[in-house]
Amino acid sequence: MTLRNEPLTAVFDPRLFRENSQTAVAQLESHLADLSIRGLELTDPLVLSEAARALMTTEHQSIARFDEKKLAAIIELYVRTGIQVHSPGYMGRQFSGTVPLAGVIDFVGSVVNQPSSFYEAGQLPSVAERIMADELNRFIGWEPGRFAMVTTSGGSLANLTALLAARNRAFPGIWARGETGGETGGPRPAIAVSEDVHYSVTRAAGVLGVGEARIVRLPVNRRRQIRADRAREAIAAAEARGLKVFCVVASAGTTPVGAFDPVDELADVAAEAGAWLHVDGAHGASLLVSDRLRRKLRGIDKADSLTWDAHKMMFVPAPCTLLFYRHAHEAIGAFRQRASYVFDEEPDAYHDFDGGDKNLECTKRPMIMPLWTLWAMYGRALFAEKIEYLCHLTEEAHRIVAAEPDFETPHSPEANILCFRYRPGGVEDEHVHHLQLQIRNQVRGGGRFFISKVDLDGVAALRVVFMNHQTTGEHFRMLVDEIRRIGAHLLTKRSGR
Ligand SMILES: Cc1ncc(COP(=O)(O)O)c(C=O)c1O
Known part of the structure; x- marks a missing residue:
């Protein structure tokens, strides 16, 4: 039938x-x-709600007849407001x-609907992710084939994911036990960040149970960049208080003024402290593609992870974020789960292209496609x-x-x-x-x-x-x-x- x-x-x-x-x-x-x-x-929300409601069908029993004029009015309202x-x-x-052109490809993606966490659901997006990762890594400088990249819906989620991977590396038991280091008598997890760090980082610390009291604020200079010399002291002082700084976060392009923290020096500081260096380049990582401006991220090859929002300075529709890890195995370290309906027991060549095991999201937009298409065409x-x-x-x-x-x-x-x-x-x-x-x-x-x-x-x-x-x-x-x-x-x- x-x-x-x-x-x-x-x-x-x-x-x-x-x-x-x-x-x-x-x-x-x-x-x-x-x-x-x-x-x-700027429109009064009540006025706008009224205008939006006026465009809604009053037919609820059967499928309403299509009204071309109404569609044009919805688009006009969307664009104008x-x-x-x-x-x-x-x-x-x-x-x-x-x-x-990025919008044209996004439009295609919305029609063919290929969510990209698993290869079988989005073959071209999965391959395009790998290609874009290789292309952009030429400017980061990690060892080809040894690093990893996952796309996330926004820089905030990428920062959370990177902090999770860092936390799991330093405190491998917490994922399974669900308790903080302090409760078992060891040092308690802490992170070190600049005064000007984006709120998504301190929010991520809250989500991970790090707690505001364990966020170590690193002093900045007059240009609002972290002072690497003072960072050492601040981390040592935190450790003397029974904290373990498992991650130092540098910003490559702070949100308030676009300042670049000294990644090269902070990589040394983090290494000495046995901490992970995460670079929040949501805003400024895109400067890496410019021969003239790349020097602002000097030392990026020494970072452990990098957040890169393409929906900011790569001019594609939001969200499109690339989260890079220097060591591919750390990407999997963020999440340690089994789910028979998606994760294969017998991994094959396709499985290698799955991103679901490295990503908080299950279904997500094939956000790489506009970026890859622009890169491919221009x-x-x-x-x-x-x-x-x-x-x-x-x-x-x-x-x-x-x-x-x-x-x-x-x-x-x-x-x-x-x-x-x-x-x-x-x-x-x-x-x-x-x-x-x-x-x-x-x-x-x-x-x-x-x-x-x-x-x-x-x-x-x-x-x-x-x-x-x-x-x-x-x-x-x-x-x-x-x-x-x-x-x-x-x-x-x-x-x-
Ligand atoms: C430095 C920095 N990090 C993270 C974010 C958060 O990124 P998203 O808005 O993509 O979640 C922003 C956003 O403005 C930012 O400027």
Whole structure:
């Protein structure tokens, strides 16, 4: 017996699929062609919910008839209410306007649906993962065939997974016993991180039961990089308190200012302490593909693991994270489980390409495909040239804002992140923080530019992240003018109170 259901068959009609795709493609084409300066149209969630609900069918008994106009309206709402990542006004966060071709491949992936944790479920994605790992490892420098790479849905998950592998290496009994070292009388697990480490690392420590009290904070220098000389002392002091620092985490591109910790020196510090060195390169590992910028990660070949978000500086759709391990067997060390429905008792040539035993996720998107396709079609230079332009633009922006007497620049940029404050003479210390927050919100509310903010030493700063090669120094000057206009207005209002 076959299921004869006309409305159901219509939903799967390949011709309808083509028409729907054409509708979406036409709308996206005009979206990409619009180079006007715009940031975010911030919408009241209640208003947006109402608009979204108005697009929902009221038919609940049978499959609703397809309405092409409604599809166009959904796409229009989706595109319009997003941060305008393809506009030169977008300078705010670490995800990018993707290379459009990456979106095309993602779209194919969504239709053919090949989840990539196991070879049999995603053959090409599994092979593409291996190829991309080899390609990118040329810039890391580990021994071919001896290292491993798994994809994870985001840098946060990669950091957690790497810390888990590190913890299991230092405390092999915990996975089975489920207890911390301290409870059996030995030293208690701890990690050492910079002041500016991303919150996903300290969150991962919490998830692993390390606990905030056992996070050793390593001091940073004026450029906000970990001071390797002081790291030794801090780790020794922690060990004297009965802790065992099993992992030192260096950031290659910190989230607040894009600073690069000294990986080379920290690798020596970690080795002396018998600790794992994890490099959180979620933001900055992509600089490895540039001949000019690779030196920022000097010593990366000495790390034990590396988080690399391709959805940041490789300009592909989120999420797409690559977690590299210097020694392939450590990747399996993160998880020690058996599950007859997926893990084969008799491993064969295909099993070697499975990633499920090295990964928290079971079903996950074949996220490598957009990255591999761009790499296959355009090669390394696409990424290197865009990254070099963005870093260059950031230096130019720094010069622009440093020359303005009513602005202050608390750091020199190392990558594509720049922080600064609007602070004309006469603004007292206690007002600086709040002034930046107000400016940031008003810039966002204005809808022309999208920027972010971050606290540096407890005081808010305005933060731009250049992710769009269509943004120029001129656009940045316009942003500076807008900030000055908003800031001056806020100060006038305050003095008039
Ligand atoms: C340095 C760093 N690590 C980790 C993360 C988390 O990555 P994800 O957002 O992909 O989970 C970020 C995100 O901004 C980051 O900047």
